[in-house]
Amino acid sequence: MTSESKVKIALAVNGEPTEIAFAPHKTLLEVLREDLGLTGTKHGCELGECGTCTVLLDGTPVLSCLVLGLACAGRTVRTVEGMAQGGKLHPLQDTFADLGAAQCGYCTPAFLLAAEALLAANPKPTREEIKDALAGNLCRCTGYIKIYEAVELAAARMRGEKAEPTTESLYGR
Amino acid sequence: MADKRRVIGKALRKVDAAAKVTGATKFADDLAFPRMLFCKLLRSTQPHARIVSIDTSAAAKLDGVQAVLVGQDLPIPFGILPVSQDEHALCIDKARFIGDPVAAVAALTEEAATAATDLIRVDYEPLKSIASAEEAVEHPEPRIHDYGDRGNFHKLIDLEFGDANAGIAEGDMVREDLFFFEGSTHLPMEQHAAVAMWSPDQKLTLWTSTQTPHYVHRALAKVLELPAARIRVIATPNGGGFGGKSDPFNHEIAVAKLAMITGRPVKITLTREEVFYCHRGRHPTLMWVRTGVKKDGAITGMHFRSLLDGGAYGSYGVASTYYTGALQTVTYHIPCYHFQGARAFTNKAPCGPKRGHGTPQPRFALEVHIDKIAEQLGIDPAELRLKTLVPANSLTANYLRVGSMGLGKCIAKVVEGSGWKQKFRKLPRGRGVGLACSSYISGAGLPIYWNNMPHSGVQLKCDRGGGVTVFCGSTEIGQGSDSILAYIVAEVLGIDPFDIAVVTGDTDLTPVDLGSYSSRVTLMSGNAALQAAERARQILAVHAAKKLEIPVDRLSFAERRVYDAKDPKRGMSFAEAVQSAEAAEGTIGTVGSYTPPMSAGKYRGAGVGPSPAYSYSACVAAVDVDPETGIVRVPTIWIAHDVGRSINSAAVIGQVEGSIYMGLGEALMEEMAYRGNRNVVHKIPSLLEYKSPTTLEMCDVITYLVEDPDPNGPFGAKEVGQGPLLPVMPAVANAVYDAVGVRIDEVPITPEKVLKALRKKQKGEPGRHGPESFPDIPWPEPMRVPTPWEGGDGKAVSPGRPAITAERPH
Ligand code: FES
Numbered sequence: 008m009t010s011e012s013k014v015k016i017a018l019a020v021n022g023e024p025t026e027i028a029f030a031p032h033k034t035l036l037e038v039l040r041e042d043l044g045l046t047g048t049k050h051g052c053e054l055g056e057c058g059t060c061t062v063l064l065d066g067t068p069v070l071s072c073l074v075l076g077l078a079c080a081g082r083t084v085r086t087v088e089g090m091a092q093g094g095k096l097h098p099l100q101d102t103f104a105d106l107g108a109a110q111c112g113y114c115t116p117a118f119l120l121a122a123e124a125l126l127a128a129n130p131k132p133t134r135e136e137i138k139d140a141l142a143g144n145l146c147r148c149t150g151y152i153k154i155y156e157a158v159e160l161a162a163a164r165m166r167g168e169k170a171e172p173t174t175e176s177l178y179g180r
Numbered sequence: 181m182a183d184k185r186r187v188i189g190k191a192l193r194k195v196d197a198a199a200k201v202t203g204a205t206k207f208a209d210d211l212a213f214p215r216m217l218f219c220k221l222l223r224s225t226q227p228h229a230r231i232v233s234i235d236t237s238a239a240a241k242l243d244g245v246q247a248v249l250v251g252q253d254l255p256i257p258f259g260i261l262p263v264s265q266d267e268h269a270l271c272i273d274k275a276r277f278i279g280d281p282v283a284a285v286a287a288l289t290e291e292a293a294t295a296a297t298d299l300i301r302v303d304y305e306p307l308k309s310i311a312s313a314e315e316a317v318e319h320p321e322p323r324i325h326d327y328g329d330r331g332n333f334h335k336l337i338d339l340e341f342g343d344a345n346a347g348i349a350e351g352d353m354v355r356e357d358l359f360f361f362e363g364s365t366h367l368p369m370e371q372h373a374a375v376a377m378w379s380p381d382q383k384l385t386l387w388t389s390t391q392t393p394h395y396v397h398r399a400l401a402k403v404l405e406l407p408a409a410r411i412r413v414i415a416t417p418n419g420g421g422f423g424g425k426s427d428p429f430n431h432e433i434a435v436a437k438l439a440m441i442t443g444r445p446v447k448i449t450l451t452r453e454e455v456f457y458c459h460r461g462r463h464p465t466l467m468w469v470r471t472g473v474k475k476d477g478a479i480t481g482m483h484f485r486s487l488l489d490g491g492a493y494g495s496y497g498v499a500s501t502y503y504t505g506a507l508q509t510v511t512y513h514i515p516c517y518h519f520q521g522a523r524a525f526t527n528k529a530p531c532g533p534k535r536g537h538g539t540p541q542p543r544f545a546l547e548v549h550i551d552k553i554a555e556q557l558g559i560d561p562a563e564l565r566l567k568t569l570v571p572a573n574s575l576t577a578n579y580l581r582v583g584s585m586g587l588g589k590c591i592a593k594v595v596e597g598s599g600w601k602q603k604f605r606k607l608p609r610g611r612g613v614g615l616a617c618s619s620y621i622s623g624a625g626l627p628i629y630w631n632n633m634p635h636s637g638v639q640l641k642c643d644r645g646g647g648v649t650v651f652c653g654s655t656e657i658g659q660g661s662d663s664i665l666a667y668i669v670a671e672v673l674g675i676d677p678f679d680i681a682v683v684t685g686d687t688d689l690t691p692v693d694l695g696s697y698s699s700r701v702t703l704m705s706g707n708a709a710l711q712a713a714e715r716a717r718q719i720l721a722v723h724a725a726k727k728l729e730i731p732v733d734r735l736s737f738a739e740r741r742v743y744d745a746k747d748p749k750r751g752m753s754f755a756e757a758v759q760s761a762e763a764a765e766g767t768i769g770t771v772g773s774y775t776p777p778m779s780a781g782k783y784r785g786a787g788v789g790p791s792p793a794y795s796y797s798a799c800v801a802a803v804d805v806d807p808e809t810g811i812v813r814v815p816t817i818w819i820a821h822d823v824g825r826s827i828n829s830a831a832v833i834g835q836v837e838g839s840i841y842m843g844l845g846e847a848l849m850e851e852m853a854y855r856g857n858r859n860v861v862h863k864i865p866s867l868l869e870y871k872s873p874t875t876l877e878m879c880d881v882i883t884y885l886v887e888d889p890d891p892n893g894p895f896g897a898k899e900v901g902q903g904p905l906l907p908v909m910p911a912v913a914n915a916v917y918d919a920v921g922v923r924i925d926e927v928p929i930t931p932e933k934v935l936k937a938l939r940k941k942q943k944g945e946p947g948r949h950g951p952e953s954f955p956d957i958p959w960p961e962p963m964r965v966p967t968p969w970e971g972g973d974g975k976a977v978s979p980g981r982p983a984i985t986a987e988r989p990h
């Protein structure tokens with residue numbers, strides 16, 4: 008077995024200062040899942056093709072399978088585990104749950120974070136802007152539509168509007 | 181039930197939604213145990229080769245390696261169907277496709293396991309490889325398997341219901357068409373993973389991303405020669421299945437054996453490339469159809485042939501082959517019907533059941549064929565279909581019992597909603613609309629291995645605190661099966677679905693449910709849950725009525741209360757109702773189970789097709805076709821689906837939209853393609869190269885839910901997870917014709933194919949792209965089954981002999 012000496016870095020994960028030692032070849036995805044036990048971040052290819060491993064690095068969506076853990080020293084990482092606060096779901100998590108935007112839920116953490124970054128930059132995105140922002144994330148279950156609707160609904164609520172899902176989206180026509 | 185429904189039909193959150201949106205759901209690869217080892221498989225680099233020798237000595241000596249397995253270590257074959265026990269956990273004497281596993285390593289780290297597989301030396305003696313079904317027909321030798329109907333045919337089927345030729349001849353018009361449906365794969369976002377643990381009390385536990393824990397349980401018992409009672413299979417929530425996790429797999433058996441040898445937990449997570457090798461996806465299928473029709477569109481008879489490229493192993497293939505001929509009859513009335521189906525072995529990753537299992541291919545053929553017939557007869561294709569619908573509560577020529585049938589309503593919905601009448605053949609060049617319909621089973625009438633036990637079982641435990649736990653072997657793959665159990669029990673017992681704990685997919689804890697396939701779960705586990713809940717309600721009601729001094733039938737169960745319907749204030753909490761029942765009778769638990777009705781067909785092969793209920797869908801697709809580039813864009817799809825009754829309408833719509841999405845991928849881009857001329861290497865075993873729709877390609881979907889309750893479904897519910905996928909491909913093909921006047925009789929409908937057809941049309945040739953011929957196949961003697969209207973009783977009159985042994989006619 009190859010015994011590599013570990014490297015130690017300090018970074019902020021979900022707002023908490025974290026020190027962690029790991030083999031230097033490890034990707035951020037591996038560090039999160041294997042060394043920090045944050046298995047909410049998923050993977051579908053580990054080659055940068057599916058978007059399933061998306062996390063926020065200094066607020067920007069990155070594919071954690073393509074980022075070396077080492078490259079995250081001194082930076083802030085946000086994963087799905089950091090979204091709910093005080094036992095309360097983030098508005099995006101709430102609308103994803105209510106509309107069925109998470110079916111198998113495997114792609115969901117990535118979509119949530121990509122959407123969160125979008126809304127931080129653009130609180131009132133159009134449907135086209137949502138599609139563009141999420142074009143790098145594959146979902147095989149939902150057909151994306153409930154995801155768009157969930158992002159739109161959460162965006163409205165985060166802007167302080169009183170918004171409810173449409174009847175068509177819950178009951179069809 | 182006297183009460184107004186409070187849960188059924190509502191768009192509630194799923195019971196596992198919070199876990200899914202917080203990343204708390206534990207998928208198989210999220211599990212880790214102390215001292216866990218990592219497994220890697222060495223896969224064949226040869227499409228077809230005899231394995232002369234395997235040298236694992238260097239691998240075994242590598243630092244960190246704990247165990248190495250080869251085929252000889254697991255000599256007992258397995259396979260999902262009893263008739264196709266043709267797989268080994270690791271190849272023994274022969275490798276049959278690139279990616280076929282030949283050795284397995286368990287090591288302290290994934291890196292060490294990978295390094296060890298690199299050190300294994302396999303001496304292959306290459307054999308001629310078979311790259312396509314047509315090649316398999318041409319080359320009976322070398323045989324890929326030494327079983328099967330003959331040569332490289334795995335299965336040959338010939339079934340005739342009534343005299344199809346005579347029927348076809350009665351038509352005013354006879355039409356013949358050829359179609360090809362390319363293979364595609366499920367591409368679940370989660371790569372298959374499994375963890376095995378062996379305990380010193382000689383007990384094996386396997387956590388695995390499977391849709392069918394019961395079948396994995398059986399396969400493990402067989403191959404590992406362990407008593408089933410010592411094996412526990414836990415299906416972890418699947419990160420998407422779509423049929424791709426329905427077989428017992430090599431890697432599951434390999435980690436189990438490695439755990440037994442090492443005494444340590446062993447995990448495997450497949451790479452994306454390996455997921456492509458597991459495959460079990462859509463069979464590439466060549467089809468020929470000949471139909472006689474009257475001037476008014478009535479079908480007088482149909483003859484349908486299919487040739488399936490099965491890949492290297494049996495998998496569900498025998499069933500898939502029957503399915504390519506089974507459901508043609510449940511949409512439009514076909515008075516006599518001849519089906520011939522063949523499945524060939526080829527040196528490619530094995531095909532199996534993908535969403536729609538064997539029926540999307542013939543549905544594509546049938547719906548485009550009907551579009552052409554309508555055009556030839558000068559009848560609007562929607563009108564033609566409406567005129568020929570199979571009536572509700574009827575028996576088809578091949579003895580499928582149709583119950584509720586909402587296809588007429590579905591067609592009306594999409595015709596109206598899409599503005600069909602204003603658009604069809606009226607849009608400017610480059611824009612078009614197309615219509616297609618479909619039907620799918622709500623679970624199969626027969627289990628995969630013959631037995632007369634229930635297909636689904638539920639146990640229910642009422643806690644004196646008012647909580648209820650439901651135990652069921654069903655498997656959550658994202659479709660919402662856990663939630664369905666909670667909703668149904670909550671409705672019957674008048675409690676909140678979130679007061680219910682759901683325990684599923686665990687062979688130690690839960691009664692058998694056959695698995696999440698064939699769209700069977702809502703209907704079957706739903707009926708089992710309904711029965712268990714009604715039994716619990718009865719027990720609780722007796723004691724509550726006694727206490728309230730009113731007759732049992734005056735009780736209502738709602739809002740976590742049990743009360744007098746005539747005087748709602750008079751009552752007690754649900755928890756109190758459980759307590760009084762428990763005080764009188766002891767622990768309150770019930771069971772429920774479900775067995776589908778007997779099928780009407782008694783002929784050999786009649787097991788594929790029957791279902792307790794058929795769902796129906798109608799679809800209109802709008803397309804924009806660029807005649808310069810051949811690029812097809814689909815802006816909108818209108819879909820109406822007869823789901824019988826929605827248990828949760830939002831979940832139903834989610835399934836509809838997901839089906840449309842997957843159908844759109846198959847219509848336009850998805851192909852499981854190989855380089856036949858280059859050693860049958862997979863062209864594109866990566867997510868980048870295997871094109872699937874992103875947000876940028878996905879269309880708008882306008883969904884209409886048609887509710888035609890079926891007496892066999894729980895609260896009338898039928899399936900929704902697969903049926904709405906089926907009409908998408910033919911609707912798009914028909915729309916392309918409407919837009920630019922060329923027929924693409926093949927999916928996916930790629931720009932190259934559209935351009936080729938347009939160029940042919942420009943040259944004055946038929947504007948068509950598609951297969952040109954169907955090979956000669958040594959069909960067996962047909963099994964003749966008189967139709968119900970000929971006085972048939974569902975039995976065959978001639979027994980149907982095995983394939984003739986004479987040489988294939990050239
Ligand atoms: S795992 Fe697919 S992009 Fe990172």
Ligand code: FES
Binds near residue numbers: 110111115145148369
């Ligand atoms: S919800 Fe299953 S992949 Fe998106």
